[in-house]
Amino acid sequence: MKDKDNFNATLAAATCALLGSAATPVAAEEEAGRWSFDSTLLYYGESDDRVQDISAAVSALRDFGDERKLSATLTADTLTGASASGAIALNRPQTFTSPSGRAVYTTAAGEVPLDDTFLDTRFALNASWSQPLARLYTFSAGASFSTEYDYTHLGANLSLARDFNKRNTTLSAGVAWSQDDVDPVGGRPIPLSQMLDVGNGANKRNGGESKDVLDLLLGFTQVLNRTTVLRVNYSYSDSSGYLNDPYKLLSVVDPLTGDTLVRVPVGQGPDGVYVFESRPDKRTKQSLYAEVKHAFGTPVMHFAYRYMTDDWGIDSNTAELRVRWPLGDGYIEPQLRYYTQSAADFYRASLVGGAALPRYASADFRLGDFDATTLGIKYGHGTASGNEWSLRAEYYQQNGSVPREQIVGNQANREQYPDLSAVIVQFGYRFRL
Amino acid sequence: MKKIPLCLVLLGLAGCAGVQPWERDVLARPEMSLDDSPLDAAIDDHIYFSKEASSGGRGFGGGGCGCN
Amino acid sequence: MQRPRIRSVAITRLLLSLALACFALTAAAADAPDPLDLAHLRGKVVLVDFWASWCEPCRHSFPWLNAMQAKYAARGLVVIGVNVDRERADADRFLRDVPAEFRIVYDPTGALASHYDLPGMPVSYVIGPKGEVIGRHIGFRNALRDERETELQKLLEAAQ
Numbered sequence: 056m057k058d059k060d061n062f063n064a065t066l067a068a069a070t071c072a073l074l075g076s077a078a079t080p081v082a083a084e085e086e087a088g089r090w091s092f093d094s095t096l097l098y099y100g101e102s103d104d105r106v107q108d109i110s111a112a113v114s115a116l117r118d119f120g121d122e123r124k125l126s127a128t129l130t131a132d133t134l135t136g137a138s139a140s141g142a143i144a145l146n147r148p149q150t151f152t153s154p155s156g157r158a159v160y161t162t163a164a165g166e167v168p169l170d171d172t173f174l175d176t177r178f179a180l181n182a183s184w185s186q187p188l189a190r191l192y193t194f195s196a197g198a199s200f201s202t203e204y205d206y207t208h209l210g211a212n213l214s215l216a217r218d219f220n221k222r223n224t225t226l227s228a229g230v231a232w233s234q235d236d237v238d239p240v241g242g243r244p245i246p247l248s249q250m251l252d253v254g255n256g257a258n259k260r261n262g263g264e265s266k267d268v269l270d271l272l273l274g275f276t277q278v279l280n281r282t283t284v285l286r287v288n289y290s291y292s293d294s295s296g297y298l299n300d301p302y303k304l305l306s307v308v309d310p311l312t313g314d315t316l317v318r319v320p321v322g323q324g325p326d327g328v329y330v331f332e333s334r335p336d337k338r339t340k341q342s343l344y345a346e347v348k349h350a351f352g353t354p355v356m357h358f359a360y361r362y363m364t365d366d367w368g369i370d371s372n373t374a375e376l377r378v379r380w381p382l383g384d385g386y387i388e389p390q391l392r393y394y395t396q397s398a399a400d401f402y403r404a405s406l407v408g409g410a411a412l413p414r415y416a417s418a419d420f421r422l423g424d425f426d427a428t429t430l431g432i433k434y435g436h437g438t439a440s441g442n443e444w445s446l447r448a449e450y451y452q453q454n455g456s457v458p459r460e461q462i463v464g465n466q467a468n469r470e471q472y473p474d475l476s477a478v479i480v481q482f483g484y485r486f487r488l
Numbered sequence: 489m490k491k492i493p494l495c496l497v498l499l500g501l502a503g504c505a506g507v508q509p510w511e512r513d514v515l516a517r518p519e520m521s522l523d524d525s526p527l528d529a530a531i532d533d534h535i536y537f538s539k540e541a542s543s544g545g546r547g548f549g550g551g552g553c554g555c556n
Numbered sequence: 557m558q559r560p561r562i563r564s565v566a567i568t569r570l571l572l573s574l575a576l577a578c579f580a581l582t583a584a585a586a587d588a589p590d591p592l593d594l595a596h597l598r599g600k601v602v603l604v605d606f607w608a609s610w611c612e613p614c615r616h617s618f619p620w621l622n623a624m625q626a627k628y629a630a631r632g633l634v635v636i637g638v639n640v641d642r643e644r645a646d647a648d649r650f651l652r653d654v655p656a657e658f659r660i661v662y663d664p665t666g667a668l669a670s671h672y673d674l675p676g677m678p679v680s681y682v683i684g685p686k687g688e689v690i691g692r693h694i695g696f697r698n699a700l701r702d703e704r705e706t707e708l709q710k711l712l713e714a715a716q
Contacts, residue, residue, distance in 0.1 A: 093527045099535065114527050120616070121697045122556055128527070187556075190695060221675060222554035223506030270544075276522070278506045278554075282514050286522050290545055344545030348520055355519045363542040371542040379519055386519075396541055421541055447528070453539065475539065483527070509677040510640040510669040516610035555677050556613050556695035 091116045095483040097132075102476045105169060106136040122193070123186040130179040130201075137170035139473035141303045141418030142329055143405050143466060144168065145315055150326045154302050155241045156256050159323050167473045170302050177203035183212075191218045199233070208235045214272075227274035238263035239301035246299060246333030247412050252324030258331075264297035282350040292340040303332045305418045306405045313464025316408045330406065332417040340365040355379045368400030369422065385436035390449070392429035398422060404457040404471060420473050425455030431479070442486040449479040509554060516553030591668050592636060592661065594687050600632045601711045602683040606663075606674055608640050609650035614678050617696035622657040624708065631712045632685075638663050640677075682707070685715040 092115050099108040110132030117125045142149065142162075149162045153171040162168040183197030192215065199210040210233030218225050237243075242259030244250075251258055271291045278284050306315040307328040315327040346359035361373040372395050379388040399422040401415035431449030438444070455472035462471060507515075518524055529546060537543045594602060605621060607614040618637075625635040635658035641647040642664050651660075663669055672681065675694055682691035690711065693704065 095527050095531065097531060110531075112527060112531070121699055128530070190556075218554075220506050221509050278515060280505070281507050281511050284515060284520065284522065288545055340542075342542070342545045346522065348522060350514050350517070350520055355517075361542070361545045363545070369541045371540070373542065394536070394540060394542075399541070421539060427540065451539075479535065481531070508666065508669065509674050509679075510606065510608065510666050512677065513608065513610050513642065553610055553612065553677070555611050556697070
């Protein structure tokens with residue numbers, strides 16, 4: 056489960072996707088008793104030999120008539136590569152013990168250390184049922200499941216929506232629960248314990264740990280006029296249990312030079328002092344999300360904004376804009392997304408040797424201070440039989456910074472934050488049987 | 489100053505905004521649905537969730553043709 | 557303190573009256589003469605169904621309306637479909653896919669829809685032999701077909 060950082064990834068993505076797709080989508084042309092499918096093949100590739108992911112997903116929707124719908128989505132993805140482990144780059148090569156504790160891997164001088172390379176395959180299944188309870192009430196229930204070799208997720212969700220004002224206004228409420236089990240390769244490291252030599256599992260604990268998440272969502276949708284619709288959602292999310300990334304590290308550095316303290320391994324092992332990260336065992340997030348869809352003639356514009364804040368000290372702002380223009384038998388849709396987040400209170404670029412260990416510390420770039428921009432374009436084309444294929448290409452760039460007071464000595468001369476850039480290419484096909 | 493209940497403001501807005509049921513032709517177009525690409529949305533959510541500290545926010549229901 | 561409290565009460569009252577005014581305006585139905593010419597249909601049971609090309613449930617209601625018209629025409633049932641599409645071409649395209657075997661009236665400006673102040677789409681009004689609106693069905697559900705047919709049978713019998 057390493058990188059892909061999927062503790063929260065699988066969980067929240069599955070949960071939120073499920074909450075988000077509870078009132079199943081589209082197709083004014085769907086007929087009762089017919090199956091409609093949406094499939095996609097995706098390639099995600101980061102620069103500098105970091106993470107590469109290929110995934111395939113198929114979504115099936117069956118309409119039983121009278122607004123009763125069953126939908127199921129199956130996703131499979133294969134991840135290779137690694138992302139920044141949290142250790143800092145140095146002018147000399149660095150050696151680390153692999154998570155399994157059975158081998159070592161090295162990082163070249165001047166390079167940002169990445170987790171040990173791995174290959175991981177994940178399967179996920181989401182299913183949901185929605186139906187009216189009375190003319191103006193829509194009810195939905197769903198379940199989600201995903202598995203990869205060191206992580207399993209199981210979740211359920213319920214939601215209810217009620218229309219008002221001749222269906223111009225909709226109020227909705229949803230709740231989702233999930234329980235995830237983490238069983239890291241090589242065992243769970245004791246938080247803030249030092250990385251030990253090959254074969255030494257003294258700081259690792261066997262057996263899995265779990266994480267429980269509760270999500271609540273309140274939604275308000277309002278038709279503003281004949282060509283515009285607005286939606287505003289408030290979400291509350293509470294995670295508790297094992298929230299650490301068991302593979303992420305911090306370098307312990309010299310207070311003057313800022314270079315990682317040297318360590319001499321007995322046999323094979325790390326040649327520097329590295330400790331495993333530690334995060335709180337509870338996290339509460341709240342977010343406010345608003346989106347607008349507006350048609351100006353045939354083209355349609357979509358704008359969304361989300362503000363998130365949590366008790367780890369992270370605040371984020373996201374803005375997204377897409378405009379769909381008709382083009383021949385299809386459409387072209389440029390997309391732009393801008394994201395910015397502030398670092399977690401316990402984010403540390405590195406730990407200073409000799410200073411007292413903080414209670415929580417993490418150098419995981421995903422908890423740092425960064426801006427990210429996505430630039431993309433999608434082209435869709437309808438076929439004569441009413442099916443549609445589409446192609447989407449995106450470029451994602453993340454640029455972060457470390458607070459000045461955390462930069463020690465020589466760190467100022469090196470890349471402090473492992474900036475990330477990735478290319479995403481996606482092919483989609485929607486069809487009916 | 490006593491706080492004005494948000495629900496009153498929303499109801500006030502809701503009473504004024506909106507269209508008649510027979511004027512929902514544009515809203516009924518598939519691309520005007522707020523959930524028109526759930527698979528794209530799920531994939532995006534998953535990617536951003538893996539690389540950033542925030543997630544989700546999208547909800548469900550409302551808009552569209554308002555039929556039935 | 558007296559002043560801030562009065563101000564907030566006044567604002568609350570203003571918002572409430574604004575909301576009520578908006579609701580009232582949208583609910584007001586214009587008084588108009590009989591646009592469907594129902595006067596000539598006295599003695600018959602008339603089923604007026606408002607539909608549109610963009611209304612997905614209408615694809616399922618038409619086969620049922622066709623069946624009702626065919627089955628009960630001799631007993632005095634008249635089905636009228638009122639189309640509210642702005643563009644005639646959209647309505648025509650729908651009718652090519654889903655043919656109608658009953659009379660179609662076109663209401664592109666929505667005048668008739670406003671007159672009836674439709675509560676939703678699709679919506680059917682059942683009009684009795686004396687020209688009065690007896691029933692109304694919002695939406696079309698397959699599950700309610702039998703019940704609605706029974707309702708029509710009873711009305712047709714009473715009208716004989």
